[in-house]
Amino acid sequence: GENVEQHPSTLSVQEGDSAVIKCTYSDSASNYFPWYKQELGKGPQLIIDIRSNVGEKKDQRIAVTLNKTAKHFSLHITETQPEDSAVYFCAASSPGGGNKLTFGTGTQLKVEL
Amino acid sequence: ETGVTQTPRHLVMGMTNKKSLKCEQHLGHNAMYWYKQSAKKPLELMFVYNFKEQTENNSVPSRFSPECPNSSHLFLHLHTLQPEDSALYLCASSQDRGYNEQFFGPGTRLTVL
Numbered sequence: 001g002e003n004v005e006q007h008p009s010t011l012s013v014q015e016g017d018s019a020v021i022k023c024t025y026s027d028s029a030s031n032y033f034p035w036y037k038q039e040l041g042k043g044p045q046l047i048i049d050i051r052s053n054v055g056e057k058k059d060q061r062i063a064v065t066l067n068k069t070a071k072h073f074s075l076h077i078t079e080t081q082p083e084d085s086a087v088y089f090c091a092a093s094s095p096g097g098g099n100k101l102t103f104g105t106g107t108q109l110k111v112e113l
Numbered sequence: 114e115t116g117v118t119q120t121p122r123h124l125v126m127g128m129t130n131k132k133s134l135k136c137e138q139h140l141g142h143n144a145m146y147w148y149k150q151s152a153k154k155p156l157e158l159m160f161v162y163n164f165k166e167q168t169e170n171n172s173v174p175s176r177f178s179p180e181c182p183n184s185s186h187l188f189l190h191l192h193t194l195q196p197e198d199s200a201l202y203l204c205a206s207s208q209d210r211g212y213n214e215q216f217f218g219p220g221t222r223l224t225v226l
Binding site: 004034036041042043044046049089098099100101102103104105106 | 153209214216
């Protein structure tokens, strides 16, 4: 089955700096890669996703890149703000998986003033 | 709010108790999911329902019993749980089982004494 590894487990940045979170996956058939943000006391919320026919996707300060050959994908947050502080999860899904997502272990991002 | 509600938000139970978790989605979705979230571990998919039919049981012990009476409601019946079952239980829904965004509820924090 699919295995997703996520690094780092914790990340501390200064407000205004960029943050990068990296994930690798094992199943070369995986073709859908969402990123979720989980704030304290809330469930995860989708912030951006990418499909395997696209190498990069951007939404304002958030971008995701995908390298299918290396089987890794990354989340980039620019101009970080205190409200970006949360736990971020990557996930992967393969065809025929019926939207069965395999999640990474999460990254606790702290944006310091 | 994501359109997915869960009750109760917190639950403490003894190992001999029987309790139920409830999830309701107001999004008109057809697929619903139960996940278990434990500290330092990835989200674990437990069950998937599509159009009220169970399509996935991820080797979950029988002390967890799901029920989906209609596409809007999902229950998780608990009995004779173990302390290691203490975790955050998340419910999610999506339009269907394709590669669509999963909307998560806030979760039920379960403590088994």
